[in-house]
Amino acid sequence: xxxxxxxxxxxxxxxxxxxxxxxxxxxxxxxxxxWYRQDPGRGPVxxxxxxxxxxxxxxxxLKVTFDTTLKQSLFHITASQPADSATYLCAxxxxxxxxxxxxxxxxxx
Amino acid sequence: DAGVIQSxxxxxxxxxxxxxxxxxxxxxxDYLFWYRQTxxxxxxxxxxxxxxxxxxxxxxxxxxxxAKMPNASFSTLKIQPSEPRDSxxxxxxxxxxxxxxxxxxxxxxxxxxTVL
Numbered sequence: 001x002x003x004x005x006x007x008x009x010x011x012x013x014x015x016x017x018x019x020x021x022x023x024x025x026x027x028x029x030x031x032x033x034x035w036y037r038q039d040p041g042r043g044p045v046x047x048x049x050x051x052x053x054x055x056x057x058x059x060x061x062l063k064v065t066f067d068t069t070l071k072q073s074l075f076h077i078t079a080s081q082p083a084d085s086a087t088y089l090c091a092x093x094x095x096x097x098x099x100x101x102x103x104x105x106x107x108x109x
Numbered sequence: 110d111a112g113v114i115q116s117x118x119x120x121x122x123x124x125x126x127x128x129x130x131x132x133x134x135x136x137x138x139d140y141l142f143w144y145r146q147t148x149x150x151x152x153x154x155x156x157x158x159x160x161x162x163x164x165x166x167x168x169x170x171x172x173x174x175x176a177k178m179p180n181a182s183f184s185t186l187k188i189q190p191s192e193p194r195d196s197x198x199x200x201x202x203x204x205x206x207x208x209x210x211x212x213x214x215x216x217x218x219x220x221x222x223t224v225l
Contacts, residue, residue: 034213043113043200043216044152089152095140095204095212096165101151 002028004100006090012106013080021075021103023090030092033066033073038087038102047088048075080107113217115201121223127189130220133182134203140212143176143186144200146219152200158184159206191224198222 005024013019023033031052036044050057050066050073057064063076077084087104091097114133122128134141142157156166161178169176173192178184188195198219204212 041219043202043219044214045216046213049213095159095206096154096157097142097212097214098154099152 115217132201138203
């Protein structure tokens with residue numbers, strides 16, 4: 001069955017550092033991969049989408065890579081800030097998305 | 110646009126009661142999704158509609174769950190009878206089919222359901 005794995009342990013980093021979150025998947029050949037941010041008590045918010053034929057996508061301080069050979073996506077936040085603290089979810093699919101369980105990021109001063 | 114609107118935001122009910130959750134998608138969006146989120150299972154897709162027609166309901170846990178979309182601006186998710194294990198946050202999301210079939214989804218604030 002399809003499986004999406006994100007690190008369930010929280011990632012704690014210091015302000016100004018680069019945060020790197022991982023999304024691994026199995027039994028899946030997605031055309032697209034998306035990343036969402038979720039704050040406590042709120043719904044997920046779309047951040048970035050990357051296609052299977054794209055290696056890298058950037059948006060301001062965010063960067064996503066997509067390696068279909070390794071079946072892995074990396075999500076980077078450069079110059080992280082306390083306001084970046086949230087849970088980050090990866091999702092695979094097109095019209096219908098399957099979400100990972102998310103990784104909680106905590107950025108401290 | 111006000112975004113996806115869900116009501117109620119919180120619902121506390123007793124086991125066996127009927128629960129109805131409501132959703133108003135973003136105007137013009139042609140896809141609507143219902144998700145359930147729990148700590149144990151994460152965000153799970155229950156059912157989704159395209160142009161008001163149910164496309165995939167394979168995530169609906171059992172016959173106690175039903176969803177309707179009578180028009181493009183309204184959808185309901187009903188649980189009858191409710192059970193304590195249905196306690197979760199239920200999200201509605203909508204999207205507009207973009208080029209190449211990719212859809213970024215816009216989520217509502219969710220309904221936190223507690224079944225006692």
